[in-house]
Amino acid sequence: MFQQIFSPSVQHTLDLIGIFVFAISGALLAVRKNFDVFGIAVLAEATALGGGLFRDLVIGAVPPAAFTDLGYFLTPLLATLLVFFLHPQVERIQVGVNVFDAAGLGLFCVAGTTKAYEYGLGLTASAALGLVTAVGGGVVRDVLANEVPSLLRWDRDLYAVPAIVGAALTALCIGYDVLNPLTSALAAVAAFVLRLLAMRFHWRAPRAWNRRSTVREEPPDQAAPPKATA
Template sequence: MLEVEPFSVVLVADLAGVVVFAASGASAAVARRFDMFGVAVIGVVTALGGGATRDVLIGAVPPLLLSDWRYPLAAVLAAVFVFYFHPAFSRLFRAVLVLDAAGLALFTALGTQKGLAYGLSPWAACVVGVLSGVGGGMIRDLLTQEIPVILREDFYAVAALAGAVLAVVATPLDSSHGQWVSALGGGCVVFAVRLLAIKFRWSAPKPRI
């Protein structure tokens, strides 16, 4: 089981992912001209909405959103930072895409392993892993009246699914390392596929009109 201990590497990486996704959500809210409260709310639900939904589904309650103050605090601080410095932040669009890919990889891999740790079947663990990675973005898009990105472009959910499947398949071979290698491998697949999709503008087939 992957455990999150105080000041552990996992916690630091997890909070980094929270900051990245919160900044992404806050940027979308700023573009829609939300006020500061609205920007903070969108930042928090983008960063923590997917993980909270996963935790409720697998019975890991209360979710980290409610049980560990560091997670919502990190999300709020990131959102407020974007609110005040959004002109400079918007110029870092490519860097934000890379960071978003890293956050997607991290949340998908850790979400998949958490599902396995709570006794889910391999298929169900893949589902909650993907949900961990893309759920917050779906909530963000719905609240800002956008078509969710996973339904329209960039191999977003496909990248997450590929990494989740690899993490599940590799887990039985990785028992001696506490599932770290399988989680890392799955995360690397998500990250690589996402970056390649951005670079080469991959997308799933669309209907001809």
């Protein structure tokens, strides 16, 4: 992804970091759902690679990077091992995991937008696909775990908006022909900081006006993330 912009090794390292933190989030959900070690590995792989896999299928980049780069495949397995043996410790540093996840979100929305544009999509479609790259893995994770995707729930802090901002900024930079390592990094940082602020101040998006839902809302203790116990 945006190979021309960063040196390949820097970009590859950033990709692997993003994959690693997304895999951690998948593995942690698998532990909470009582899955066995293979379930943990499957959910880690799907969360880490799902978004990029969908993007590559849409733009016709087959076989997708997830199946051609061994590092992409092995990194989620590393995350699986870590969570398998140390998950109470990993959950205790949930804040740290969330910060890394925000970094992954920032990196992936920029990289996804750039790669989609390189494959000939328009600017709007590239930004939309960048968004899907960033948030798609989390949706696959929640669908496989038979949960309502956290992305769609109103009682979760903003997740789509930071990715939309990062992808839109990247598309704007491409449109004005000023995409370079600096502006790419700025777009990623904007998404990253926005996500951190959303988590810090519990920013949420509005639900429909005059809502008269017939769906019973879950009790708050269900909706809250599980507490990590010492």
